[in-house]
Amino acid sequence: xxxxxxxxxxxxxxxxxxxxxxxxxxxxxxxxxxxxxxxxxxxxxxxxxxxxxxxxxxxxxxxxxxxxxxxxxxxxxxxxxxxxxxxxxxxxxxxxxxxxxxxxxxxxxxxxxxxxxxxxxxxxxxxxxxxxxxxxxxxxxxxxxxxxxxxxxxxxxxxxxxxxxxxxxxxxxxxxxxxxxxxxxxxxxxxxxxxxxxxxxxxxxxxxxxxxxxxxxxxxxxxxxxxxxxxxxxxxxxxxxxxxxxxxxxxxxxxxxxxxxxxxxxxxxxxxxxxxxxxxxxxxxxxxxxxxxxxxxxxxxxxxxxxxxxxxxxxxxxxxxxxxxxxxxxxxxxxxxxxxxxxxxxxxxxxxxxxxxxxxxxxxxxxxxxxxxxxxxxxxxxxxxxxxxxxxxxxxxxxxxxxxxxxxxxxxxxxxxxxxxxxxxx
Ligand code: GDP
Ligand code: IMO
Ligand code: MG
Numbered sequence: 001x002x003x004x005x006x007x008x009x010x011x012x013x014x015x016x017x018x019x020x021x022x023x024x025x026x027x028x029x030x031x032x033x034x035x036x037x038x039x040x041x042x043x044x045x046x047x048x049x050x051x052x053x054x055x056x057x058x059x060x061x062x063x064x065x066x067x068x069x070x071x072x073x074x075x076x077x078x079x080x081x082x083x084x085x086x087x088x089x090x091x092x093x094x095x096x097x098x099x100x101x102x103x104x105x106x107x108x109x110x111x112x113x114x115x116x117x118x119x120x121x122x123x124x125x126x127x128x129x130x131x132x133x134x135x136x137x138x139x140x141x142x143x144x145x146x147x148x149x150x151x152x153x154x155x156x157x158x159x160x161x162x163x164x165x166x167x168x169x170x171x172x173x174x175x176x177x178x179x180x181x182x183x184x185x186x187x188x189x190x191x192x193x194x195x196x197x198x199x200x201x202x203x204x205x206x207x208x209x210x211x212x213x214x215x216x217x218x219x220x221x222x223x224x225x226x227x228x229x230x231x232x233x234x235x236x237x238x239x240x241x242x243x244x245x246x247x248x249x250x251x252x253x254x255x256x257x258x259x260x261x262x263x264x265x266x267x268x269x270x271x272x273x274x275x276x277x278x279x280x281x282x283x284x285x286x287x288x289x290x291x292x293x294x295x296x297x298x299x300x301x302x303x304x305x306x307x308x309x310x311x312x313x314x315x316x317x318x319x320x321x322x323x324x325x326x327x328x329x330x331x332x333x334x335x336x337x338x339x340x341x342x343x344x345x346x347x348x349x350x351x352x353x354x355x356x357x358x359x360x361x362x363x364x365x366x367x368x369x370x371x372x373x374x375x376x377x378x379x380x381x382x383x384x385x386x387x388x389x390x391x392x393x394x395x396x397x398x399x400x401x402x403x404x405x406x407x408x409x410x411x412x413x414x415x416x417x418x419x420x421x422x423x424x425x426x
Pocket of ligand 2: 008011012013014038039040041125126127128129130131132133222223224225228237238239240273274275
């Protein structure tokens with residue numbers, strides 16, 4: 001196997017975890033490179049369903065190394081809960097490692113996230129309230145704590161002398177929220193230190209070098225999706241990290257030449273959780289039908305996902321900025337009972353009739369855009385047990401081949417159900 005990145009190609013929840021779990025079978029090192037416990041990643045293996053938030057989706061195999069990379073943000077309590085749940089299932093965690101350079105989400109980050117969401121009169125993002133935005137903000141402002149700080153009392157005390165006066169002023173004066181004393185934060189950090197201790201990989205440089213030198217196979221697991229990327233997504237309705245393929249480098253410690261393939265995971269339709277533009281959204285019965293058959297409810301927050309037809313305009317954009325070399329198309333089985341399937345190939349501006357075939361990055365005009373669709377015939381049969389591409393009904397293959405033609409990117413994997421087994425490798 002070559003070294004691969006698994007990237008969400010839409011607005012998240014595309015089935016990345018299923019594809020990561022599948023590819024992890026042939027990998028030695030699996031690195032989650034961005035995001036935090038805003039992610040909800042589902043793996044169905046041997047009839048059992050596992051839900052991950054931060055822990056790489058390769059953890060179900062024994063003998064693999066699973067690294068939570070430096071590009072992530074870690075909410076200690078959420079990490080602890082996830083660990084405990086896996087221990088209950090007797091999952092072997094001996095290969096689990098955390099980069100000492102990952103950033104810690106502190107209580108003030110979740111409090112500020114919650115406050116901003118609950119009090120936004122305009123421009124609400126609909127975040128997961130896991131403190132993601134405020135943690136990355138502080139990382140960029142150079143006033144965040146890293147995992148390694150927990151293991152150096154001197155560094156921690158020095159950093160807190162800089163962080164806390166600033167942070168407390170902000171919490172009190174801007175948000176009207178509780179402030180923190182140094183002693184209180186030191187106590188919290190003591191608790192966090194114990195939670196992370198068994199997993200922190202201070203030898204990460206040597207480990208990364210060894211894996212590379214010995215030709216071991218590396219799999220990078222993305223979270224969220226290209227359209228939620230802070231640089232390229234539907235800004236400001238995005239998350240605060242870089243889910244794109246390029247994020248695999250800044251979030252892991254490996255350079256771009258280590259990567260051979262970037263697999264973009266996309267559903268055969270589109271979903272979105274939270275606010276923000278979504279040109280192909282279906283707010284009618286068809287949207288409800290997709291949500292019901294596709295079980296489109298968030299793993300992390302339980303929120304119903306907004307549903308719509310496949311949007312080839314954003315997907316073409318995702319192929320470019322996500323750096324995709326191929327696509328894993330998931331949930332095509334959801335269309336088994338559909339007479340017709342629509343596919344958006346362009347947008348039309350209602351104001352002046354202007355046609356967009358490339359993605360317009362100014363999201364404030366998206367409310368004026370309507371999708372231009374082409375319609376494909378359904379196949380009217382259960383495809384969830386099909387194992388070979390040639391055995392797919394002709395209309396399903398036609399739909400897939402049309403997607404490849406528009407996107408100018410090959411579909412390498414077709415997923416026809418949530419289970420590991422329900423996958424067609426092309
Ligand atoms: P992720 O965040 O990208 O890993 O995706 P989620 O786990 O949030 O959501 C994907 C959902 O779709 C999960 O419930 C998966 O079990 C399920 N799923 C993945 N692939 C398929 C598929 O091909 N068909 C169906 N019916 N379900 C799928
Ligand atoms: P996975 O990895 C879907 C969305 C939130 C919100 C926006 C910002 O499971 O695909 P944040 O809490 O990150 O500040 O919220 O991003 N969002 C996701 N939507 N799947 C995810 O992760 C998401 N992670 C964040 O709903 O709109
Ligand atoms: Mg998800």
